[in-house]
Amino acid sequence: MKLQRGTTPRAVQVDPHGVFANSELDLNEIEVYGFDYDYTLAVYTVEFHYLIYDLGRDWLINKFKYPKAIGELEYQPGFAIRGLHYDIKEGILMKIDLFHQIQFESVYRGLTPMKREDVERVYNGCYIPQNMIRPGGESSRTKQLNDLFSVPEICLISNVTEYFIKNNVPFNPEILFYDVQNAVASIHPIIHNTLNDSNIGTYLEKYSQLEGFLQRLKANGKGMFIVTNSPFKFLDVGMRYMLGADWQQFFDVVIVQARKPKFFTEHLRPFRIYDKETKSQLWEHVTSLEKGKVYVEGTVDQLQKMTGWVGHSVLYFGDQIYNDLADLTLNYGWRTGAILCELAHEIKISNSDDYRQTVGSMQTLQYLIEQTQDDDSRKGDVEQLLMERDALRKKSKSLFNPNFGSVFRTHHNPTYFSRRLFRYSDIYTSHVTNLMNYSLRHVYYPRRGLLPHELYMSSQN
Numbered sequence: 001m002k003l004q005r006g007t008t009p010r011a012v013q014v015d016p017h018g019v020f021a022n023s024e025l026d027l028n029e030i031e032v033y034g035f036d037y038d039y040t041l042a043v044y045t046v047e048f049h050y051l052i053y054d055l056g057r058d059w060l061i062n063k064f065k066y067p068k069a070i071g072e073l074e075y076q077p078g079f080a081i082r083g084l085h086y087d088i089k090e091g092i093l094m095k096i097d098l099f100h101q102i103q104f105e106s107v108y109r110g111l112t113p114m115k116r117e118d119v120e121r122v123y124n125g126c127y128i129p130q131n132m133i134r135p136g137g138e139s140s141r142t143k144q145l146n147d148l149f150s151v152p153e154i155c156l157i158s159n160v161t162e163y164f165i166k167n168n169v170p171f172n173p174e175i176l177f178y179d180v181q182n183a184v185a186s187i188h189p190i191i192h193n194t195l196n197d198s199n200i201g202t203y204l205e206k207y208s209q210l211e212g213f214l215q216r217l218k219a220n221g222k223g224m225f226i227v228t229n230s231p232f233k234f235l236d237v238g239m240r241y242m243l244g245a246d247w248q249q250f251f252d253v254v255i256v257q258a259r260k261p262k263f264f265t266e267h268l269r270p271f272r273i274y275d276k277e278t279k280s281q282l283w284e285h286v287t288s289l290e291k292g293k294v295y296v297e298g299t300v301d302q303l304q305k306m307t308g309w310v311g312h313s314v315l316y317f318g319d320q321i322y323n324d325l326a327d328l329t330l331n332y333g334w335r336t337g338a339i340l341c342e343l344a345h346e347i348k349i350s351n352s353d354d355y356r357q358t359v360g361s362m363q364t365l366q367y368l369i370e371q372t373q374d375d376d377s378r379k380g381d382v383e384q385l386l387m388e389r390d391a392l393r394k395k396s397k398s399l400f401n402p403n404f405g406s407v408f409r410t411h412h413n414p415t416y417f418s419r420r421l422f423r424y425s426d427i428y429t430s431h432v433t434n435l436m437n438y439s440l441r442h443v444y445y446p447r448r449g450l451l452p453h454e455l456y457m458s459s460q461n
């Protein structure tokens with residue numbers, strides 16, 4: 001994009017396949033590229049979410065003896081979004097912003113939106129205390145939807161909750177939550193065995209640029225590795241589909257069943273060799289990591305010691321901000337990239353005339369409200385302006401998702417999810433292949449943000 005001096009880029013479109021910087025990142029300094037697998041290298045189709053949902057629902061009926069009628073409750077792909085918080089004790093799904101403020105029009109019990117006064121009664125207002133949402137905290141009673149696998153899971157909980165409420169079936173939301181958690185954990189082996197060479201195309205997207213992306217890294221002497229929580233068989237089916245039978249040629253180290261985030265936080269779990277022939281783990285001492293082999297578990301400490309890969313020369317990509325990226329950023333100084341496939345869709349909406357006009361009108365109304373609110377003689381005008389603004393807020397939200405709006409923002413703040421994204425990732429994008437739009441010498445610069453007390457300076461001035 002070439003800008004003439006003295007013009008303002010009013011109609012600039014944001015590239016849905018761009019790479020965006022939270023912190024300055026110079027690719028010249030990156031010698032090694034690491035990847036998570038699920039939803040990082042591999043992006044699943046909506047059919048995969050149907051599979052998770054259907055197997056989980058059937059498990060509730062067949063193993064936990066839930067009412068057979070829930071077998072008729074179907075997966076609803078657009079119901080929830082990543083990043084929401086689910087209150088396990090109360091059975092409430094909600095969106096909160098970076099200040100832990102509940103977004104009142106994005107709070108659901110089952111499939112039914114909750115009224116503001118009901119939400120305020122449960123939480124004594126609109127603030128969720130830190131100890132309720134701290135990941136892994138003792139007193140944490142919420143689960144955040146950290147990844148896209150959580151979306152069908154929460155839809156199952158919401159559907160069953162709705163069924164119980166509508167049919168006056170007494171139930172404890174905590175028991176339902178843990179039953180669904182157990183059901184989804186129990187179906188993992190079934191899912192891993194369901195995907196095979198003949199049906200993998202139904203469940204996995206194929207990115208034509210992936211091979212070229214890895215080829216370019218390899219040709220430029222970059223190291224590459226995978227650390228995934230999935231088992232080898234599952235990884236292998238997908239990678240063969242995407243890259244062919246010799247996919248391991250690209251990767252110097254392949255680690256499966258890593259049990260992240262423990263892979264990053266524990267220190268005493270040795271690597272084991274996975275024997276591809278016998279499909280079993282060997283018990284010999286692992287003192288070095290060899291290309292072509294597959295390793296199970298281990299720790300990031302050992303990975304660093306055995307490879308010499310440390311600090312700012314490693315860029316690791318993952319889709320789970322907390323499980324994949326937080327520890328690496330905070331404790332190891334690795335550079336990190338978040339892969340968020342919803343991002344491309346959200347950028348396309350933000351680029352639309354409808355969205356831009358709505359936000360423009362909303363900002364104009366907000367300005368008028370600010371200017372007139374202290375004038376007692378114009379109280380009626382302010383009320384009218386507030387109503388018009390709120391109507392536009394609803395519209396801008398529903399363009400992303402009618403129930404919960406954008407993954408990344410509320411009406412005027414970033415979401416809680418975004419706060420962690422900005423803190424724990426250096427760059428973020430919708431897919432790793434988007435890096436093909438940039439050279440390997442590219443420096444990603446964060447945008448100079450506007451602080452509340454700073455003035456917007458147009459290039460026209």
Ligand SMILES: [Mg+2]
Nearest residue numbers: 036038039319
């Ligand atoms: Mg993943």
